[in-house]
Amino acid sequence: MSFLPRAIRPKAPPIKTQGIKTKVVPLIARSIVWDGEGRWIEPFLGSGVVALNIGPQRAVLADTNEHMIDLYRGIQDGAINGRSMRQYLEREGSELLDKGESHYYAVRERFNEHGDPFDFVFLSRSCFNGMMRFNKKGGFNVPFCRKPERFRPALVTKIVNQVEWARGAMEGKDWDFVVQDWRATIASAKPGDMIYCDPPYVGRHTDYYNGFTDEESDDLARALIATDASFALSNWLENKYRRNEYVDRWFSSHPQRTMSHFYHVGPQEALRNEMTEVVILSTCAAAEPVEETQKESSLPLFEAAELTDV
Template sequence: MNKREDVQPFLKWAGGKRQLIPILSELAPKEFNRYFEPFVGAGAMLFHFKPEVAFINDVNEELINVYEMIRDHIDELLESLDKHQNDSDYFYHIRSLDRQDQFQNLSKIERASRIIYLNKTCFNGLFRVNSKGQFNVPFGKYKNPNIKNEPVLRAVHQYLNQNDVFISNEDFSTVVLREANEGDFVYFDPPYDPVSTTSSFTSYALEGFGKEEQRRLRDVVVELANRGCYVMVSNSYTDFICELYDQFSIKAVKATRAINSKAAGRGKIDEAVILTYDKK
């Protein structure tokens, strides 16, 4: 039996919420029915709450494949992770696979193993693709990266199998509008509205997430709130976001931006936490 504290994010993720868990969990509803996370990313909130019934989703197909392989084929995945090398030439060979026609011939295990390996060995643990959907983060030059974190991966495998966790790879709106009902808790952690014209980080998937997508998300939030769902949204504390959600309660919280291409861009910044169930 794996310890419950081993159930934690198995990837480093831009905008990951592990550092904000104490604040977000305090702002979360004390009781709720089912849990929904349409932009699951590395799953920090999911693995904190460990709900018995959860619907998790992400538009990133490679990421969702990793979750499915951890759930369904943990032994084969761990065996595949053993094959990787912390070497620059090897890294760029593995990174280049999605630029080749035979990429589609890789097994789902090999694809999941590749994503975990690249995440653990690339610079700053970013997951970023270019306009063609190709992974484009350089080698990280870490001395001893933990490529195969077996206790965590097995704990996540156990959690996903011992609970009703439904995993999907759809648009963020699809599963919540189809499934969420009164008393359910929905946490949205979308690509953030950029705080400046140079700070946009929406390239974890090929499709961007601009102003129109932010407005569409707001409309989904309004619909869910009208159903009686508890909805929490994380985003940048920008004028645009504050105006977009001005009918709801908006909390400003301090977060450390750990992933940035420039050291000067890291540090404490304001993030917005929007709550549909809290008085303004």
């Protein structure tokens, strides 16, 4: 009997990032069998959307991006809640409306100096395409979306509700948010734990802060194959042009569940591309496959991270 819901309508978290798995959550949930007794371990937490939707009782949620972890620690300890987020966004949103892009860049500079999680949400929700990208020194460097009216009441309320939803999802749960490299996180896993990994995709992103090399991807495959815990690993499997040979090289004998979706790299129909996502499973974590291929429209841009550095 699995603790994970077989059917799930995913909700979105307060933060955006390229490669966010909101639309893949149903595939993840229906692919994994796990009794929920051990810990849900996510070495690459990102926006937190998977853990928040799955809602395990005990979890280790880790990422090397300290800003993601700070945000969720702030929500967990109550310093960041719907009320404080509304106050912040109404104040900063109105300054953005008055001053335009100079205010966005002032917040970006302030954030790169002090790392305030409220500023992190502001930047994530008003930067170009909701991207998450850092320069060599760890400074957030995504430009403005060029919409000074960005924080309209409807968006403020949406973000406030997302913060409240995240707070509710972790309330009464034993969740540990840690800034940590994936190696240490996987090394801490024990039998009975379920590791869900969503690393930066092999051969797709170049980002100074999240740089993930082919060697590191191979090390990750070795660590997962060697772990005593159960695991699930997300990756891309194929598109019209190529197939991810990493998946075949390391995991050809592991159970796999797939889903295809469309994403856009531009406004024209011709730039609509189909991509197959895969969830690779350790044998004991594999649920019975469901005959279903979801065609999703317009996911957040995977390709956005390949734009030139700013």
